[in-house]
Amino acid sequence: EPEVTQTPSHQVTQMGQEVILRCVPISNHLYFYWYRQILGQKVEFLVSFYNNEISEKSEIFDDQFSVERPDGSNFTLKIRSTKLEDSAMYFCASSLETGGSYEQYFGPGTRLTVT
Amino acid sequence: AQTVTQSQPEMSVQEAETVTLSCTYDTSESDYYLFWYKQPPSRQMILVIRQEAYKQQNATENRFSVNFQKAAKSFSLKISDSQLGDAAMYFCAYRSQGGSQGNLIFGKGTKLSVKP
Numbered sequence: 001e002p003e004v005t006q007t008p009s010h011q012v013t014q015m016g017q018e019v020i021l022r023c024v025p026i027s028n029h030l031y032f033y034w035y036r037q038i039l040g041q042k043v044e045f046l047v048s049f050y051n052n053e054i055s056e057k058s059e060i061f062d063d064q065f066s067v068e069r070p071d072g073s074n075f076t077l078k079i080r081s082t083k084l085e086d087s088a089m090y091f092c093a094s095s096l097e098t099g100g101s102y103e104q105y106f107g108p109g110t111r112l113t114v115t
Numbered sequence: 116a117q118t119v120t121q122s123q124p125e126m127s128v129q130e131a132e133t134v135t136l137s138c139t140y141d142t143s144e145s146d147y148y149l150f151w152y153k154q155p156p157s158r159q160m161i162l163v164i165r166q167e168a169y170k171q172q173n174a175t176e177n178r179f180s181v182n183f184q185k186a187a188k189s190f191s192l193k194i195s196d197s198q199l200g201d202a203a204m205y206f207c208a209y210r211s212q213g214g215s216q217g218n219l220i221f222g223k224g225t226k227l228s229v230k231p
Contacts, residue, residue, distance in 0.1 A: 043221040056218055099212070100148060103165070
């Protein structure tokens with residue numbers, strides 16, 4: 001069964017450094033999402049992406065964040081200058097359609113640790 | 116803004132028994148969608164069951180069923196005949212109806228342990 005994959009599984013970086021988290025969505029899916037979960041807190045929506053542009057973003061998704069689909073398979077989340085509070089689990093998801101009861105398929109997550 | 120609350124951080128059930136996980140939500144919308152996702156240890160979240168708010172009938176998927184109480188804004192998950200493989204984090208999630216509102220709003224999750 002097709003799966004969403006994410007790399008790396010764990011990323012350690014120093015405060016102020018740039019990080020790129022990578023995701024490979026399911027191949028025929030058209031909608032892509034990033035969520036994050038700070039330890040002990042809720043999973044929070046960051047951004048959704050469709051047709052090579054952002055369709056929605058949350059208040060968390062400020063100018064330090066960007067997303068890109070550089071080729072036909074990868075979907076990336078870049079954090080330009082990491083802060084301690086960016087330490088979290090980052091989940092990528094994809095879906096065939098958006099809204100309604102359509103299922104979002106999640107990747108296993110990347111644990112980002114900022115020191 | 117919509118919120119989702121899961122009041123049980125942890126639950127435990129004996130194998131073959133039944134357990135109910137609670138979820139309440141707050142919204143002013145009349146049409147929306149509700150989901151339960153399961154996240155086994157070190158694995159991705161997978162959809163367990165979904166419910167459209169306009170449907171009165173409670174959704175069921177094999178051993179999993181929901182008790183959807185729209186007026187009370189409650190959406191509990193019942194797992195019957197619990198199995199060891201049911202041990203996981205369970206997340207309740209809400210999605211608004213309409214257009215580009217694709218994002219899910221999650222609760223904090225309930226960690227379910229299954230005792231042999």
